[in-house]
Amino acid sequence: MIKSITRLAVTGVAVATVFAGTVSTAQASEAGVLITDKKISLRDGRGTMTFFDDGDVFQVCDTKADGHGVSGRLIDDAYREKVYIEDGGDAGCDKKGYDVGQFASYQMQLSWNGGDPEVHSGWFNE
Structure with a gap:
């Protein structure tokens, strides 16, 4: 027993x-917790925004030579802009670092400076 x-x-x-x-x-x-890098893309191959978890670096790339650049933003869950990156008119992509923590959620927003709607990532943190 x-x-x-x-x-x-x-x-x-x-x-x-x-x-x-x-x-x-x-x-x-x-909850949208970040497990790895994140990437969002504009339609028609106009541009990308990537978050590299190793080093907390955000990269925005204008991938189409159409006379318009692209703009990327990182906002927190209080809708405050934490990072703003613009790319276009030059070679390569533009980057900025920002330490994404565990106590807030973040969203990437990417727009084509020619007028199309923005593309948003899901909310994430570390």
């Missing part, structure tokens, strides 16, 4: 541990 109760208790702890790990992972994904 005692062996059965001990086995039942051990099995219960194992199941609870697996379930707790699953819930934590699911909650992290639903």
